[in-house]
Amino acid sequence: MSNYWIGVDLGGTKILAGLFDEQFRILGRSKKTVDVSGGPEGVFRQIDEAVQQLLAEAGLERSAVRGMGMGIPGQVDPRTGQVRYAPNLEWRNLELSRVTPPTWTWPIHFENDVRMGTYGEYTHGAAKGARHVLGVFVGTGVGGGIIINGELYSGFNFNAGEIGHVIIHWRRGTPLESIAGRRHQMKRAKKMLDDAPKRVRRAWKNLDPSQMRSSRFAELFYQDDPIVARLVDDAARALGAVIGSMVNFLNPEVIVVGGGLAGALGDAFLDRIWEIAQRYVLPGASDGVRYVSAALKDDSGIYGCAAYARTRTNGK
């Protein structure tokens, strides 16, 4: 019986693939670092290895696969499977169907990776049951996804959900990501360190901000490191302003916040964001609105990809 679904979450540095059965139980996961130097064909060869491994471990033939969804970090047209631009992969104007392995005989559906993550939280995670969802993912950068009337919304140029590029200072043109994303935070940390008292600099002596992981960053946050405290509070203020704005403007039923940095910082961070957002919300606009943290963690993407493939394959 071909009732199995595969979700592939392709990032700039790693692949996570998952295999799901008919009841959408997860049968296996395969995680690999990805080498993008061999171009799209090379990347798809690596994905194929992950897929073969998943099938072998579950004792399934290729013919058992009913469909596959794949999340790509960039602008993707889900109707044609064309990548307009994926900066981390250095792919531009690429017809994905031309580079998928010939052994993949099942239907394949492509979408942006963060939108797929939002879709996963909508179908199997924290936003289940809602009709209108805003997903906000805070990690190296800040991305997002929009679900309207139960459907993933891609936008005219397949950019919809790019919440990291909402401007939070109208005169300076500061985008949200430059305050709330980890990459920019680490740049700010370096500058702040140069100007910090000796006691603070000492705590950072053996730390390289550009190499710091979210988990270490979160430790410093809970140790009340003054630099990290400042960066995290700024991030919460910036995210709060944008999320409050979106409660007014997009007016979703559920706002789900995920991503590596948000996950590592935990509830204190999420609560602070929502506290700030409430200051900006119009009377009545947030009544009954659920504000939740992503439930599927690293698996949002693979659930979303597999569920998206099922929805599309079954005709939507």
Place this chain on the structure above:
Amino acid sequence: MSNYWIGVDLGGTKILAGLFDEQFRILGRSKKTVDVSGGPEGVFRQIDEAVQQLLAEAGLERSAVRGMGMGIPGQVDPRTGQVRYAPNLEWRNLELSRVTPPTWTWPIHFENDVRMGTYGEYTHGAAKGARHVLGVFVGTGVGGGIIINGELYSGFNFNAGEIGHVIIHWRRGTPLESIAGRRHQMKRAKKMLDDAPKRVRRAWKNLDPSQMRSSRFAELFYQDDPIVARLVDDAARALGAVIGSMVNFLNPEVIVVGGGLAGALGDAFLDRIWEIAQRYVLPGASDGVRYVSAALKDDSGIYGCAAYARTRTNGK
């Protein structure tokens, strides 16, 4: 034959009603100032007079009316016809079907007034033919509307499109409306005048900012009045930042800008907004996106209301 449609645009200070035939030609308009002191029944009596006048002038019986759409300045649930809150009318938790005249035997569909205006521009105006539309209306305040996949999107709490309440300064919490809306601009004008050189104050000697019309404001703009020049450029910068953000985040196909102030200021203002917006747009996000001024002017609302009634009555 009952193939006529009525659109009613109810504002805080005026009613504009329009009668449309089967081909959606406009047969007549009726404009009245509205007295809200008699409560909803009083307001609906005034609307009924406008409707009777329209029908009489067109030589039509009430039975010729196939359906009616009405735009309400506030939070409206279009499925139940309940007003949650309409501040200018001082209506709260009002079942509209309880106060509509018994002689209105046709189907009536209610929505927010600015969303109806956006819908009018989508069906009969500058955004015709697009699937995803953002409407931005700049007048006393700043409002908006969202169309996704050809359908008006109301939001979970019927706030969707409230673009005037997008935050443009993450630390101060400044909403767009407080820089780009006329009411707030006039407050700023008063403050700026107090601090202005004598020559500038002289030009404003007989002008009361709180009473100034958009047309007079536009005249001063084209006379290079330094206070108005500053206010208009700030408005364009704030609108540009938010519209650029929305090209990234909502990624519509058409952005239509209307409203009394935008209409009075004309192309110089609209061009400046778009010039600013382009600075913030992600690569590719605005490719092929149309940025246009509202084509129906004061009639956006009545076209939208009548067209919305037709769409809903015919089963959507």
